[in-house]
Amino acid sequence: MTGSIINCKFSFSKKERLYSRQQIEELFANGKRISSGKIRLVYRITAESNQANAQVLISVPKKSFKKAVHRNLLKRRIREAYRLNKMNLIEYLNRMDVHIVFALLYTCPEIHEYKVIQADVVELLNKLTQKLSSK
8 A cells, every 4th residue: 555655656647747838838938947957947837726736848959969769868867857856846836835837958968877867857856946935
C-alpha cells in the first residue's frame, strides 16, 4: 500500500503537462523568467483550478539541436529531473492553493549530463518557490 503512495508522488501525469496552445501563448507573452545555468524557466500564475496545481512544458530548441535524438535525450533528462524534485513546489502550491503554468527551456548549445541538468532544475524550482512565497 505504501509503495503506491510513493509512486504517486513521483509520477508525471498528463494533467501535469502543459499542452494548451492558448495557455502556452499567454505564458510566453505575459510570463516572468528565471534562469539558472543551462535552463530558463518561464512561469505564470493562473486562476484555472480544473487542472493540476503545476503544469509544465519542456522544450529543447530545434535550432540548437538538429537531430531529434538529441532533443529527446535532453527532454527526457529535464523531465526526469523535474519529476524527482517537484515535491517541494507541489506541496507549497497545494498549501497556498495557487495554480501555476511554467516552461523549462534548455538554452545551452551543448548536451550535458543528467547531474548537471538536475542541479539546474533543482535550483530553478527552489528559486520559483522563493519568488512565489515572497508575493
